[in-house]
Every structure is written in structure tokens, then in C-alpha cells.
Amino acid sequence: MSENVNPTPSRDVTAAGTHGTVTHPDRFTDPGVPEHNPRLTDRDPKAAKRAERTVVLLFGVSILGSIATLVAYFLVRPDGTTEGVRLSNVLLGTAMAISLLAIGIAAVHWAKTLMSDRDYIEERHESRSSDEVRAVAAAGFKDGYEDSGLARRGVLKGAVFSALGLVALPIAVPLVSSVGGDWNVGKFRHTMWRSGMRLAYDPTGRPIKAADLTVGSVAHVIPDVPAEERETHEWITEKSKAVVLLVRLNPEDLKADQSPEGETWSYDGIVAYSKICTHVGCPVALYEQQTHHLLCPCHQSTFDMADGAKVVFGPANRPLPQLPITVDDEGYLVAQSDFKEPVGPSYWERLK
């Protein structure tokens, strides 16, 4: 077996660059640089050839993946049904994943087996400027300040700093006024839920009957309002405060289904809680049926839906507010009232 049949050509060069010089370790005697240990592909041309073939094969797999993606895109079009969309997504995703993964693995294998693995040392100059350069810079600033006349012209100085101080206002005022110009934080204490208002699926707006929900099922819920009201800007704002997650549990699994005053706020194992996390307001939506835990994806606060949505993990410091529900004469789920406490981050509940 021959030595150094596929070595990186020895570069007898010291290159000067913007940030310093790069010296080939062969010519650098720093004992901190480990001795180069030739790999199998450096020593054995057959191994190098094998590695090359593997890399080529992986790139070939990537090409096939790309072609398969195009074929899947043009031949398997979503037909509007859930199954059709799912099939199209699975095929596209799988083919694309193969294509990208093969490129990644090929690049890593190429780098690890065929590219040079020698250590290089970059010598750097001291980054601190010399005392002379620093003195010149300081003198430049001083000259600029004196040249501007700010030191001598007090009125000008006041005008400049006032203008700079106020320049943020044109940005801040529209931002603040877009909140509505209404600093009555009480509006965060209430939502549009009212006694007798039906619960409806989000986003279709179809009212929900208790019989529609099987044990373990989850529904994203909005208030049932007439279709024309759903077009307004106000609806969008109010809906975002009123969104609810509805879960049906086994009634015997419910550890807490009563309000502090002893009223029943759930219906036959169906509980409704605000979807807005009490930490900083992300939508909580990841429900685990076996544990009855609801997870917030932002910072992993976890709420126990069988136990009053109490916090069992994470940074949230109060349970999700519960929407008291019951059914009407036709079996539709309806709210008994608004939430009994403010929805959203705990900050708002402290403001009266």
C-alpha cells in the first residue's frame, strides 16, 4: 500500500489576508497542532474510489427524489377530498425528503472521506488599535463636535436633541392608537360570550350538539353569531378573545367540574376552556387524550383538562379560564355566561 496516494497537495505557502495570515501546518511548528492522521481514503486509492462512488450514488438518489417530486406534483393532484390532499402531501413530502436528505448525506460523506481534513492555523493580529490610531479617532470626534457648533450654540443643541427625542412619536402614536385609543383595560376582562349563546365549530360556524362529540374528541370553538356579523373588523378582534377548546372526557374522569360556588360548568363530561394561554397568550391546542393534558407549544405550559385546567407544568401561573356550558332545548351546547375571569396572560387580571 502506498503512502500519501491521495493527499492534499502540500502548499508551501503563507497567505496574507485581510484578517492575518494562514500558514500550512506542515510549515508551522506549533506543538498545539496535532499531527495529521491520514484516513483510509488518503492511503488507499480503492477506498477513495469507493467513497467517490458512494457520493455519486447519493447524488443520484437525490436526483431521483427530485424527479419523483415533480411526477407526484403533476400526476397526483389533490382532488378536494381529505384523502386526496393527504395522499398528495405524503407523496410530495416523501419524495422531497429523499431528495434533500440524499444531498445532505452525500455532502457530509464527501467532506468526511474525500476533502482535506488537515488542521490550519490562522494567525491574527492584535485586534486593539494602536494608541496613535485611538488618539487620532478621539481627536476626530472632538473636532467634529466643535465644528458642529453644538458646544457654542445652546439653542441649536436643544433643538437637535428635542427633534431626536420626538422623532419616535410618529411611530409610537399610530401604534398606540391602533389599540383603539381605549385605555380601559376592563375590555380585556370580558368576551362576547353571553348566556344562551351557542358554541360553534371554528371556522365553519356550525353550531355543536353535545351528541356530536364522542369521548376523547376535541373541538375548536367560536361563538355562534349571524354570518353577516362575521365579516366585521370587530368580530375578528372579539373572536380572538373568545376562542375556546372543547373536550369531551369520561364524566368519571373529571376531578373538578364545578365552580367555586358549586355550580356545574361542564355538561356530561364536556368541558370548555379558553384557548389563550395564561402565560403570554399563545393558542393552546395540543391535547393528549390519555393524560387529559393540554400543552401550549410556545413554552410548554401544560394544563390538566380533567382538573379545572390547572397548570401541571411550565411557566403559566394560573389555570385556563373555564367557559360554563350547558345544552339548550334542541341539544345544542350553549354558554351559561361569559368567562368568570379574564382570558389571556395573567397580566390583565391584575389590572382593575
Ligand code: FES
Ligand atoms: S405562551 Fe403558553 S407557555 Fe408561554
